[in-house]
Amino acid sequence: MTHSNNSKSSNVDNEIYNYLNLTDPKSFLLFAGAGSGKTRTLVNVLQKIRDNNLHTLIENGQKVAVITYTNAACTEIQHRLEYDSIFTVSTIHSFIWALINPFTSDIKDFLKNKLEIDIAELTLKIKKARDKSGKTALVNARRLSVKQKRLDELESIDSFIYSPTSNKVGRGTLNHSEVISIGAAFIADKKLMQVVLVNRYPILLIDESQDTNKSLLESFISVQKNNKSNFSLGLFGDTMQRIYSGGKDDLTTSLPLDWKTPAKVVNYRCPKRIVTLINNIRRIDDKKEQIPKDDAAEGVVKLFIADSTSANKVEVEETIRSQMVKFSKDNNWESVSKVKTLILEHSMASTRGEFHEFYGPLSTVDSLRDGALNGSNKIISFITDIVLNFINSVLEDDLFEIARIIKKNSLLLSSSNTSFISDPLGTLKEIDTDITVLKKILVNKTIKIRDVLSNIHQANLLILPDELIGYLIDKNKENNESEADSELATEQDKAWLNALNANLMHVQNYATYITGNLGYATHQGVKGLEFERVIAILDDEESRGFLFSYEKFFGAKELTKKDVENEDAGIDSTISRTRRLFYVICSRAEKSLAVVAYTKEPNAVKQKAIDSNWFSEEEIIILRH
Numbered sequence: 001m002t003h004s005n006n007s008k009s010s011n012v013d014n015e016i017y018n019y020l021n022l023t024d025p026k027s028f029l030l031f032a033g034a035g036s037g038k039t040r041t042l043v044n045v046l047q048k049i050r051d052n053n054l055h056t057l058i059e060n061g062q063k064v065a066v067i068t069y070t071n072a073a074c075t076e077i078q079h080r081l082e083y084d085s086i087f088t089v090s091t092i093h094s095f096i097w098a099l100i101n102p103f104t105s106d107i108k109d110f111l112k113n114k115l116e117i118d119i120a121e122l123t124l125k126i127k128k129a130r131d132k133s134g135k136t137a138l139v140n141a142r143r144l145s146v147k148q149k150r151l152d153e154l155e156s157i158d159s160f161i162y163s164p165t166s167n168k169v170g171r172g173t174l175n176h177s178e179v180i181s182i183g184a185a186f187i188a189d190k191k192l193m194q195v196v197l198v199n200r201y202p203i204l205l206i207d208e209s210q211d212t213n214k215s216l217l218e219s220f221i222s223v224q225k226n227n228k229s230n231f232s233l234g235l236f237g238d239t240m241q242r243i244y245s246g247g248k249d250d251l252t253t254s255l256p257l258d259w260k261t262p263a264k265v266v267n268y269r270c271p272k273r274i275v276t277l278i279n280n281i282r283r284i285d286d287k288k289e290q291i292p293k294d295d296a297a298e299g300v301v302k303l304f305i306a307d308s309t310s311a312n313k314v315e316v317e318e319t320i321r322s323q324m325v326k327f328s329k330d331n332n333w334e335s336v337s338k339v340k341t342l343i344l345e346h347s348m349a350s351t352r353g354e355f356h357e358f359y360g361p362l363s364t365v366d367s368l369r370d371g372a373l374n375g376s377n378k379i380i381s382f383i384t385d386i387v388l389n390f391i392n393s394v395l396e397d398d399l400f401e402i403a404r405i406i407k408k409n410s411l412l413l414s415s416s417n418t419s420f421i422s423d424p425l426g427t428l429k430e431i432d433t434d435i436t437v438l439k440k441i442l443v444n445k446t447i448k449i450r451d452v453l454s455n456i457h458q459a460n461l462l463i464l465p466d467e468l469i470g471y472l473i474d475k476n477k478e479n480n481e482s483e484a485d486s487e488l489a490t491e492q493d494k495a496w497l498n499a500l501n502a503n504l505m506h507v508q509n510y511a512t513y514i515t516g517n518l519g520y521a522t523h524q525g526v527k528g529l530e531f532e533r534v535i536a537i538l539d540d541e542e543s544r545g546f547l548f549s550y551e552k553f554f555g556a557k558e559l560t561k562k563d564v565e566n567e568d569a570g571i572d573s574t575i576s577r578t579r580r581l582f583y584v585i586c587s588r589a590e591k592s593l594a595v596v597a598y599t600k601e602p603n604a605v606k607q608k609a610i611d612s613n614w615f616s617e618e619e620i621i622i623l624r625h
């Protein structure tokens with residue numbers, strides 16, 4: 001039996017490999033449900049190309065390009081391809097930046113044109129504003145001056161700067177959406193760019209293409225139309241897993257007729273009960289049905305409903321873990337580290353995982369929030385990578401590690417420290433005394449990260465980044481600051497001043513969280529991933545966004561007129577977006593799934609779950625307090 005599923009699957013792999021024939025290329029769309037092995041097929045096909053076509057590609061000076069949605073997916077695929085340089089595996093932003101970055105003067109022309117249009121529009125808006133000193137007019141005036149400044153600087157820029165992992169602003173920097181729109185425009189309009197793309201990469205494969213920017217995808221498709229004899233474009237994805245706006249939602253119906261559309265109907269990830277659940281969630285969208293793999297286990301799903309106004313969420317989730325032990329006969333549910341808890345926003349994890357004192361203030365500023373989560377902010381990574389390691393070695397009396405970190409991150413043990421050169425033993429003794437003082441501070445359970453950093457800075461044990469030193473201002477001075485001065489502080493400064501008041505433990509928990517080791521992940525961040533046991537938390541109250549609403553989706557909150565109109569007209573709405581997100585989270589579970597709905601209307605949620613055929617009466621547990 002297993003043989004039949006596997007041979008079907010390897011047939012699809014062979015089929016796709018044959019499309020990528022360098023002398024007779026074909027393009028294809030592999031859109032298939034969750035867990036159907038799309039990523040696995042992608043890697044299998046690439047391995048086959050490496051085994052059979054390596055020499056031809058090397059002789060032609062060509063590579064195979066693979067675009068993934070996240071950096072994590074990129075690293076995973078590179079790893080599975082043993083970092084072979086015949087493949088360029090990158091995120092869409094890195095890929096496009098590498099293509100456009102040599103074209104400085106074209107980028108300038110593009111930006112000049114765009115800025116001039118924006119400036120004309122803003123000028124008109126400001127002119128039309130009835131209240132010239134109203135908030136909107138002032139915001140528009142500020143926007144106008146920023147754009148004007150950028151336009152004035154444009155001529156003198158020698159080369160542009162861009163980083164796919166940060167939100168840097170400043171002279172000559174491009175932001176993420178600019179890189180994508182410049183890429184889309186250049187690929188669509190510039191013959192030279194098309195030639196460069198096709199000659200360098202005769203094969204371009206895009207994973208999670210349902211979320212690839214619409215105009216960019218359309219420009220790739222038009223390149224394929226114009227280069228049918230020497231370019232293969234392969235799209236992998238699933239319309240039901242489209243969770244960001246800006247994707248090409250008509251992909252399945254708008255492709256050229258000569259495109260191939262192989263199918264994969266087996267779900268290799270989930271047990272039978274979860275395959276049925278996700279088929280039922282999906283039914284209203286496109287009726288695509290999956291079948292479980294031949295040897296799939298039965299699996300367990302439960303819907304726990306708790307009143308959002310009274311529930312103690314930490315307690316509720318503990319109760320659920322122990323109930324799931326019974327329902328699934330799987331003791332691993334008891335262990336936090338063996339269960340993945342899916343939350344809508346990082347802030348939900350920050351209260352549960354006790355790191356909100358540090359993350360909370362940083363998350364109020366967009367650029368800091370992004371940097372806090374992807375590790376691109378230098379101050380944050382200095383604290384999490386260097387300071388926390390140093391603290392651990394001090395607490396563990398690991399003298400070797402302490403010396404190593406000091407040597408690498410301060411001048412105390414270097415030839416530029418004259419006291420160390422003239423009296424090495426004396427210096428070592430001083431360091432030893434400073435470490436003892438630091439250790440005393442560290443064992444205090446209420447110590448703040450600010451005090452730890454100040455101590456390290458004063459003793460010169462580590463060289464702190466200048467900006468961070470600026471934030472370590474004396475508490476008394478901070479309190480005496482005049483209101484006028486405090487208004488001068490940027491949002492970023494204020495956020496940092498607050499974040500540094502966090503308890504050291506919150507910073508330690510935060511560091512564990514970002515390495516993925518606290519057992520939490522976000523609904524949007526788990527696309528492509530899988531976990532044995534999943535708790536999916538639905539909690540509108542703790543989410544700040546307006547794009548998704550589980551309360552509306554589960555009938556606990558009335559739909560707006562607009563929601564109903566959109567849903568009826570088949571236009572993307574809160575409901576359809578939430579349905580897709582729900583599909584993504586439920587389809588991550590390999591063994592068992594507990595959905596927790598915090599709601600103001602427990603009975604309505606229960607009824608909707610039964611009426612929609614998602615959960616049976618026996619699978620629903622209303623938690624009372």
Ligand SMILES: Nc1ncnc2c1ncn2[C@@H]1O[C@H](COP(=O)(O)OP(=O)(O)OP(=O)(O)O)[C@@H](O)[C@H]1O
Nearest residue numbers: 006009033034035036037038039040268269527528
């Ligand atoms: N032919 C197969 N035989 C056995 N296991 C498979 C097969 N194909 C895929 N799998 C396994 O099924 C799981 C899901 O595969 P994969 O992640 O490639 O699916 P996907 O379609 O990319 O999923 P999603 O869209 O949900 O991200 C993985 O654990 C993978 O190893």
